[in-house]
Amino acid sequence: MIGLYVHIPFCSKKCYYCDFASYEKVEYLMDEYVDAVLSELDKYKQEKFDTVFIGGGTPSYLEEKNLEKLLRGISSRLKDSNILEFTIECNPGTINYEKLNIMKSYGVNRLSIGMQSANDDTLKFIGRVHSFDEFDKAFNCVHRVGFENINVDLIFAIPCETIENYKNTLDIVKSYDLAHISAYNLILEKNTEFYRKYKENKFKELDEDIQLNMYKYTKFFLENIGFKQYEISNYAKNGKKCLHNLIYWNFDDYVGIGVSAHSFYKGIRFENTRNIYEYVKMFKDNNHVYFKMYKNSLEDNIEEYVMLGLRKNEGINIIEFEKRFGINLFKIFENQIKKYTENRLLKIEDRRVFLTSEGIVLMNYILKDFIFE
Known part of the structure; x- marks a missing residue:
């Protein structure tokens, strides 16, 4: 989508x-x-x-x-x-x-x-x-x-x-x-x-x-x-x-238009100026320039996918992860998943990894462990 x-x-x-x-x-x-x-x-x-x-x-x-x-x-x-x-x-x-x-x-x-x-x-x-x-x-x-x-x-x-x-x-x-x-x-x-x-x-x-x-x-x-x-x-x-x-x-593509709008489209992140006067003038002058553009690395994509996926109650689909990135989720995050499943903050079920009700409460703390150094 x-x-x-x-x-x-x-x-x-x-x-x-x-x-x-x-x-x-x-x-x-x-x-x-x-x-x-x-x-x-x-x-x-x-x-x-x-x-x-x-x-x-x-x-x-x-x-x-x-x-x-x-x-x-x-x-x-x-x-x-x-x-x-x-x-x-x-x-x-x-x-x-x-x-x-x-x-x-x-x-x-x-x-x-x-x-x-x-x-x-x-x-x-x-x-x-x-x-x-x-x-x-x-x-x-x-x-x-x-x-x-x-x-x-x-x-x-x-x-x-x-x-x-x-x-x-x-x-x-x-x-x-x-x-x-x-x-x-x-x-x-x-x-x-x-x-x-x-x-x-x-x-x-x-x-x-x-x-x-x-x-x-x-x-x-x-x-x-x-x-x-x-x-x-x-x-x-x-x-x-x-x-x-x-x-x-779900980490799908989206386009944002208007002042300060962000996009993730065809692997590239970009955003417009936050200044409404600049934004209007750009289009008056037919000179639209993005405020920032950044092509995600594979690590960026994996990190963002996990961060966004764990916000959802259904969590991350293990099969979908491997199809998308060509690597097994557990090969990258084995230690983190083991740590939080043992603490009953993460659960593995029906080929999904998701936060438990106790884990959702501590989500911000848990997600820090899934950031690449």
Whole structure:
């Protein structure tokens, strides 16, 4: 499979935890930016994509005319592709019937809505501009238009939040007709407003044991209401795994277009500039240059394949590994696999190597052992 990612960097306000390439107060660039994105997509008109994912930023913040121009342009350039899954990220407060009908008319069949929390104080603390009531109205609007494959994003381990508050969010979430839930442990990324406040001692991170308990409760709760974990932060109902994200975790090819977008295509990694002004100017001047390009070595490919594969509950297929790389997995990682199977953090079953439930909790620690020196 091969996926297309399109980055839309516009936001009404940047959230305090966000380290993605996103911009506020540059709405005047929307029209030129969409033109630049479609010009970049022209390079791949002959490619047959299986999935499309439009992320951000806030793609649903685009004005209606630019949203339609973007989707019309993507549709016309990918007319020979058989798109199995077409996702757009949306934020409450930026969705209306006109935008949703535009999305539906151009083949969008999956929405990912940034709920994050059902607690208004928590939403305010992390810099979200919407309230829970706005999420509820947005969700009802989405359902009326006829979208059924819907994901919501949640964040846990937020410093201002108790485990009881978080459990309340999960209790509320179960009342919505969802196909997929992504639940992310908050990470304090450098160059974010949150990180600056943390360094100024304006709050403390939650204790690691509390974070771990929140993660374990998330898994327990969601699996009890029909959402099966298939990746450390992702839970889906039967047949509703995110096909686009599986392309990343399965180490398949994907193309990223737009500011700061990354690609892994035909063995080469490349990325665009993070600067929106530079990006728009490049296409105005017909002079697109990638910010970075790097051809993966065999060791790079093996390392990345293992790192991504162990994020998935199904882990690494031993036969597929050997077909792909021409070498047995155990010849390279015999000591690591032996160590963690003996510790019951890894398991070998049905020709797969995967993390146990205890191993998933310690994933970051375990993965360090699979990095080539």
